[in-house]
Amino acid sequence: MHFAWLEADLLDSAAYDEWRALWTPTARYIVPITPGATDFENTLNYAYDDAEMRAKRAERLVSGQSVSASPVARTVRLLSRFRLLRSDARTCELRCAQMLTEFRRGRERTYAADVEFVYLRGPGGLRIERKVIRLVNGTDALGGIGYIL
Known part of the structure; x- marks a missing residue:
């Protein structure tokens, strides 16, 4: 739970370098369009990011080059309903609920989601x-967002 909260806080604080350091080099950040999708490589996704794409996404957010990120949105993520799905010496799988509130251009939007994490344990934690x-609302959920879910 604490690691998921740390990640949420880093995103809300726009601490993208620290956020990127939380990931393994082979990790994927995935936002499927279809809520029940499991074959992410062969379905359409809002995001299917490897390390290079996460770096580019974060760079666009801070560079001012992304139209969807101007002006910068203020966000708050609330995580709850944590459930440990599996844990062994090397891997930990966690599922939780996320409510993300965005405030931008005088308008507030809220996005609800189930979030699944796969963590790897290593010498550095x-x-x-x-x-x-x-x-939760899949294809109807996103317009143009200027931040990382």
Whole structure:
């Protein structure tokens, strides 16, 4: 739970370098369009990011080059309903609920999602190997967002 809260706080604080350091080099950040999707490589996703794409996404957010990120949105993520799905010496799988509130251009929006994490344990502690954000309202959920879910 604490690691998921740390990640949420880093995103809300726009601490993208620290956020990127939480991930393994092979990790995927996935936001499927279809809530029940499991074959992410062969379905359409809002995001299916490897390390390079996460870096580019974070760079666009801070550079001012992204139209969807101007002006910068203020966000608050609330995580709850944590459930440990599996844990062994190397891997930990966690699922939780996320409510993300965005305030931008005088308007507030809220997105609800189930979030699944796969963490790997290593000498430096936990690292994210996979994060899947399943938006409750799927294809109707997103317009143009200028931040990382």
